[in-house]
Amino acid sequence: MTYHQDQTDVIIVGGGLAGLTAAAFLARSGRRVVLYEKAHDIGGRAQTQRKNGFYFNLGPHALYRFGEGVKVLRELGLEFNGHFPKLNGVLIKKGQPHPLPFQPLSLLTTKVLSWPAKWQVMRLMAALPKIDPVPLESLTVRDWFEEQGFNADTRMYLQALIRLATYTADIEHQSAGATIAQVQRAAAGNVLYVDNGWQVLVDGLRRLAESAGAIIESGARVTAIDWTGEQGVSGVRLADSSTRAAAAVIVAASPAATQTLVGQPSLIDRWAKAAIPVKAAVLDVALKRLPRPETTFALGVDQPLYLSVHSAAAHLAPEGGALIHTAKYLDSADPDPQLAEQELAGLLDLTQPGWREEVVEQRFLPDMTVINALIPAEQGGLLGRPGPEVPGIAGLYVAGDWVGPVGMLSDASLASARQAAQLVQDYLAQQPPLSLELSSIEIKSNSFELA
Ligand SMILES: Cc1cc2nc3c(=O)[nH]c(=O)nc-3n(C[C@H](O)[C@H](O)[C@H](O)COP(=O)(O)OP(=O)(O)OC[C@H]3O[C@@H](n4cnc5c(N)ncnc54)[C@H](O)[C@@H]3O)c2cc1C
Structure with a gap:
């Protein structure tokens, strides 16, 4: 019965945080797991590249300390060092820097807000922890602003x-x-920058999954999922034309990739069509030294720009060096990526004059998908997000930052992966054991070959 040992309970497509998390949970509960990642390196968007002693995450990455992601990582026993960002910095309005008004007193003195706006913001900040976000899931942010009577400045x-x-x-x-739930989480718990980058999370999850017996294959692209309406999932096809059988499959990739793999028209078509990706252009910069060590953060008020010296809080640069992430939050109508590069360089000129002479490495990524799908009010907010179950295809599950009713960004990836793993466990527990089926075939036909 060597065939039994080769049998796979679950195939996972995608080796980002979601796929690795699902693999770790399932392997730990004794399931035979194989994960396929199409890229040469695992980690997806959580990868960190090491260059000249600097740790480059793919744009600014921060873990929400009170988010579900941290809970999932702790539940798995994954160790990492995280630090609060150093928010010594400025808000930028009309091209001018203003001290950050994140404390009540500085809010009173800031020139960024008019008096009526100061009053509205202070009232909102005091009420924020008590707002129940659930009844507001189907309301857009714009409609909520309207409802609250916020003025243009606010x-x-x-x-x-x-x-x-x-x-x-x-x-x-x-x-x-x-x-509102995400802003509450950020205000209550802050975020953590991770020492040595998010690769620490990727490598830690991989170690946990592999030490529990999961097989992780990179450079292995899945091209299709085999399924029928009656029997559900039976396995996957790989780019080398081979097939692999499994009782359940978790796809931990984008909605569009999932739709391609599933093929025939299905509910996933609708999920993929409805997904509006959240995008950013990022300029990541490694400097020999920080020209203005006192300015470690900047946020545009009238322009969608961000800058943070991540190495001021976490170990991401060699002694004396600085790793700065800058980003432009893109909306779907954003015209010109080259413009974003100039704007981000301009933000560095304003906050870190002389930075160009200190550059060791820099990398511009014009069109990064930060989240596969924003959370539309029209579909009921978090509660309307798809999956992890795929109705109509037994044994097929999805995980990722567009899936499930919990959290945003990587919190959603990690939470949906844990939930998908639990659902797979429940599903497999209801399936007749494969070994019994095979032995009964053997009994009926003595000449049946399993090798
Ligand atoms: C610029 C930027 C900033 C971000 N900042 C933050 C932040 O501050 N906080 C936060 O929480 N999150 C942040 N995120 C989001 C976070 O990186 C993602 O939510 C998380 O890494 C997604 O993990 P995932 O496993 O769901 O998806 P991915 O990382 O996209 O992994 C999917 C994997 O599936 C693989 N794959 C796809 N198709 C196939 C196939 N057919 N066969 C095999 N493999 C396949 C892909 O190669 C990929 O590796 C940021 C993202 C970006 C881009």
Whole structure:
């Protein structure tokens, strides 16, 4: 019965945080797991590249300390060192820097807000922890602003904070409930920059999965999922034309990739068509030294721009060096990526004059998908997000930052991966054991070959 040992319970497509997390949970519960990642390196968007002693995440990456992601990582026993960002910096309005008004007293003195706006913002900040976001899931952020009677100044300021916490500039579609929940999380728990970059999380998850017996194959692209309406999932096809059998499959990739793999028209078509990606252009810069060590953070109020010296908080640069992430939050109508590069370089000129002479490495990524799908109010907010179950295809599950009712960004990837793993466990527990079926075939036919 050597065939039994080769049998796979679960195939996971995609080796980003979601796929690796699902692999770790399932392997730990004794399931035979194989994960296929099409890229040469695992990690997806959580990869960190090491260059000249600097750790480059793919744009600015921060873990929400009170988010579900940290809980999932702790539950798996994954160790990492995280630090609060150093928010010594400025808000930028009309091209001018202003001290950050994140404390009540500085809010009173800031020139970024008019008096009526200061009053509205202070009232909102005091009420924020008590707002119940659930009834606001189906309301857009814009409609919520309307409902609250916020003036133009207040809206502009709140939009900057919302972009910071959610990456989402599109207040016409985004759910107010999901947005408020994320801003509450950020305000209550802050975020953590991770020493040596998010690769630490990727490598840690891989170690956990492999030490529990999961097989992880990179450079292995899955081209299709085999399934029928009656029997559900039976396995996957790989780019080398081979097939692999499994009782369940988790796709931990984008909605569009999932739709391609599933093929025939299905509910996933609708999920993929409805997904509005959240995008950013990022300029990551490694410097020999920071020209202005006192300025480690900047946020645009009237422009969707962000800058943070991540190495001021976490170990991401060699002694004396600085790793700065800058980003432009893009909306779907954003015209010109080259313009974003100039704007981000301009933000560095304003906050770190002389930075160009200190550059060791720099990398511009014009069109990064930060989240595969924003959370539309129209579909009921977080509660309307798809999956992890795929109705109509037994044994097929999805995981990722567009899946499930919990969290945003990587929190959603990690939470949906844990949930998908649990659902797979429940599903497999209801399936007749494969070994019994095979032995009964053997009994009926003595000549049946399994090798
Ligand atoms: C610029 C930027 C900034 C971000 N900042 C933050 C932040 O501050 N906080 C936060 O929480 N999150 C942040 N994120 C989001 C975070 O990186 C993602 O939510 C998370 O890494 C997604 O993990 P995932 O596994 O769901 O998806 P991915 O990382 O996209 O992994 C999917 C994997 O599937 C593989 N794949 C696809 N198709 C196939 C196939 N057919 N066969 C085999 N493999 C396949 C892909 O190669 C990929 O490796 C940021 C992202 C970006 C881009």
